[in-house]
Amino acid sequence: MLLGKSCKKEHNIKNGTLKLGTLHEYRTTETEEIADKNEGMLTFNLIFDGIVEIDAIWLNTITNGAIALDSNEPSIQLPGKLHAHIKKMHVLYQDNNIMTIRDSEVIIQREALNSFIFCMSSIRKMRDCAEIFKGYDDYWYLMNSRAQRFGVTLGGMLLDKIKNDHRNEINILPNGTDIDNLKIHMEHSHIKYTPREIHITNSSTYKAIDFIKHMKSMAFIKPAKFKPEQEYRFNYTITSNGTIIQPTVKSLYLNSSPLLGLII
Numbered sequence: 001m002l003l004g005k006s007c008k009k010e011h012n013i014k015n016g017t018l019k020l021g022t023l024h025e026y027r028t029t030e031t032e033e034i035a036d037k038n039e040g041m042l043t044f045n046l047i048f049d050g051i052v053e054i055d056a057i058w059l060n061t062i063t064n065g066a067i068a069l070d071s072n073e074p075s076i077q078l079p080g081k082l083h084a085h086i087k088k089m090h091v092l093y094q095d096n097n098i099m100t101i102r103d104s105e106v107i108i109q110r111e112a113l114n115s116f117i118f119c120m121s122s123i124r125k126m127r128d129c130a131e132i133f134k135g136y137d138d139y140w141y142l143m144n145s146r147a148q149r150f151g152v153t154l155g156g157m158l159l160d161k162i163k164n165d166h167r168n169e170i171n172i173l174p175n176g177t178d179i180d181n182l183k184i185h186m187e188h189s190h191i192k193y194t195p196r197e198i199h200i201t202n203s204s205t206y207k208a209i210d211f212i213k214h215m216k217s218m219a220f221i222k223p224a225k226f227k228p229e230q231e232y233r234f235n236y237t238i239t240s241n242g243t244i245i246q247p248t249v250k251s252l253y254l255n256s257s258p259l260l261g262l263i264i
Contacts, residue, residue: 001144002264003120003232004129006136013140013263018256020158020236023219024114025250041111042221044211047199048104056097061212062108071096078215079244081111112218114246116158116236121229122190126264132229141264147188150262151234155186157254158236172249178240185239191231192217193224 011019046062048054056071063084085107093100120142121132129139142150159182162172166179173179194214214221219235238245 002123002126003142003144003147004123004126004132005120005140005142006129006133007138007140008136009138012138013256013259016256017253018118018154018259019251019253020116020118020154021251022114022116022247022249023112026117041109042194042218042223044108044110044198046106046108046211048101048106049199049201051092051100051102052104052200052202054099054101056099058211059099061215062106069094069096069099076212078110078212080113080218081109082215083109085109110215110218113237113244115219115238116247117219118154118234118236120232120234122232123230142262143264146262147232147234150259151186151188153258153262154234154254155184155236157258159184161252161254162238172247172252173238173240173245174248177245181241182245183239185237186234187217187220187237188232188234189217189220191226191229191233192221193227194221195224 005013007013011017056069057076059069060071061076061078063086087105087107089104089106090102091099092102121129122144123129123132126139126141129141162182163179165172166177171177173182192214198211220233222231238247
């Protein structure tokens, strides 16, 4: 399998530079084919059909404290913003660990913290790239087996760029960030294309843990309409002294030389 990158000829990585964008950039770009004004944000409509038992962790997490059970098991804290709107909730029974509800509905709005991302497409053959984005006239490729090495190398390049620019008083991160204790956390994976409306019953195979996994990996979730892109994403979360730091720029350019030996 291959990972392909669609681009304009002048932006091909082989020309010496690589552009690294952010979640926020994809929300505001004027390039219609890649634009997603809700990048890193999702709204889920959770519909509980019939009588459904919800455990404390599940309830406390999805309602973000709007309704909570007094359990020893705390809610799971997710980075970013989470808002819960309870459209209707019919409670039949509750104790410290379980709430039983009937025919209820909760709207969950989730927004991931801003991070640097690099997007490619999972393809079988090189010519497949030409069919994904019509607005690009050039492409380059990476063997899937080299994705980890590519991602780690790119993360090291990003870290060096941030530190070097900071020394030259060019801030990619907020003023006052402790650059000496900066770390780059890299994840890479196929994007999961997820429906916005989820029906849940007591016999449903979709459990609390599934939803929480989705919420933890917001940078890797998009609505189903984007599925033709077959996106494979590298996500770079920046921390300093254990705190997530959001970039203040929409994108930056890196010298691509360290990556050229990995690509096709």
